[in-house]
Amino acid sequence: MELVYNFGAGPAMLPREVMQTAQQEFLDWHDFGMSVMEMSHRNDAFVSMAQNMEKDLRELLAIPNNYKVLFLHGGASSQFAMVPLNLKADKKSADYFHTGAWSGKAINEAKRFIKVNSIGQSNTQGFTIPEPDSWMLDPHAAYVYYADNETIHGIQFHEVPNVGDAPLVADMTSSLLSKCFDMSRFGVVFAAAQKNIGLSGMTVVIVREDLIGYAEQNIPSLYDYAVHVEHHSMFNTPATYSWYISGLVLQWVKQQGGVKVMQERSKMRAGKLYETIDNSKLYNNCVVPEYRSTMNVPFVLRDDALNEKFIREAEACKLISLKGHRSVGGMRASMYNSMPMEAVDTLVGFMQNFELDNACVA
Ligand SMILES: *Cc1c(COP(=O)(O)O)cnc(C)c1O
Numbered sequence: 001m002e003l004v005y006n007f008g009a010g011p012a013m014l015p016r017e018v019m020q021t022a023q024q025e026f027l028d029w030h031d032f033g034m035s036v037m038e039m040s041h042r043n044d045a046f047v048s049m050a051q052n053m054e055k056d057l058r059e060l061l062a063i064p065n066n067y068k069v070l071f072l073h074g075g076a077s078s079q080f081a082m083v084p085l086n087l088k089a090d091k092k093s094a095d096y097f098h099t100g101a102w103s104g105k106a107i108n109e110a111k112r113f114i115k116v117n118s119i120g121q122s123n124t125q126g127f128t129i130p131e132p133d134s135w136m137l138d139p140h141a142a143y144v145y146y147a148d149n150e151t152i153h154g155i156q157f158h159e160v161p162n163v164g165d166a167p168l169v170a171d172m173t174s175s176l177l178s179k180c181f182d183m184s185r186f187g188v189v190f191a192a193a194q195k196n197i198g199l200s201g202m203t204v205v206i207v208r209e210d211l212i213g214y215a216e217q218n219i220p221s222l223y224d225y226a227v228h229v230e231h232h233s234m235f236n237t238p239a240t241y242s243w244y245i246s247g248l249v250l251q252w253v254k255q256q257g258g259v260k261v262m263q264e265r266s267k268m269r270a271g272k273l274y275e276t277i278d279n280s281k282l283y284n285n286c287v288v289p290e291y292r293s294t295m296n297v298p299f300v301l302r303d304d305a306l307n308e309k310f311i312r313e314a315e316a317c318k319l320i321s322l323k324g325h326r327s328v329g330g331m332r333a334s335m336y337n338s339m340p341m342e343a344v345d346t347l348v349g350f351m352q353n354f355e356l357d358n359a360c361v362a
Helices: 016-025 044-061 075-087 101-110 225-230 240-256 259-278 304-316 341-357
Strands: 067-072 093-097 115-119 144-147 168-171 188-192 203-208 296-301 331-334
Touching: 016 240, 044 067, 044 240, 067 225, 075 101, 075 168, 075 188, 075 203, 093 101, 101 115, 101 144, 101 168, 203 225, 240 259, 259 296, 259 341, 296 304, 304 331, 304 341
Parallel strands: 093 115, 093 144, 144 168, 168 188
Antiparallel strands: 067 203, 188 203, 296 331
16 A cells, blocks of 8 residues: 555545544444444434543633534535624624635625625735734624635734634634634634544534524524534534544544644644745745745745646655645645654655756746
């Protein structure tokens, strides 16, 4: 069996040890004589697995007691609608940082339900995080929303933005569990699992209790946080296998030493790659250094004609899924918690050799 280094943005690679445990337990989970996939979500053992998953997440992120943790369907994209539907209450508008493709999608969805005040925009130079003195926050906003890590544009908030009294909402789909943060600064934090937690099909939603119970009337039950709180995320059948894998990944993160260790590793991985890019004449990353993402590193080759050759030769070195998102082109290396350091070292070595081999073009 020849394994590859998968730099895809998501669904993304999982820790090898988690895959091995899942393989061992595949046919016979905890001596039940059947797979966890075949089991009722009402089974005591499954419910207790789910409770442990919540306990582990609370411990890893130091989630205070006045927050509910939900494991929902619908991906991060369903939160683009659930956030305004649940937090609007009697307010008229919400403030949204527009720092890349994912906050852009959230804005477009939110506009169906609430007036959006958009902070920062794409200009001809591309996206960035606007300077705080230009924010113009509305003191009456229902909430302030941002995408913590823009998975496509490689832009990341390294500090929680200081936004005043309105509840702060963060899409942490591509950064949850990769860095420490103070949960008590937030109203809502959510993350689809397929980037840094587990499989697609499950989305973690962490909501401050006082924000629950104000959903718009007449919305589908599945869009109401209060319904999911009441039913412990089992209002209907959850994505059971996705829950199971996420539970294993959370245990793995704990064994590795927790989020602090994940943060050190992600800084080291990203540091190596940015250094290679900055020291080269062939590669370029155009994000302002202070907002560069530690998880997703987009870069372009100075000559687009080399793109295909780069991808082909990288694949021959078992470095796969480096092609950039179709909307921005170039390359992108996504390096979530499961990405081993040796993969980054292999990538960096490959990039340096590729530059030497193509020196005349650069
Ligand atoms: C991938 C991604 C999403 C979309 O997730 P879905 O589960 O496909 O809806 C949203 N936000 C960010 C930051 C992402 O990286």
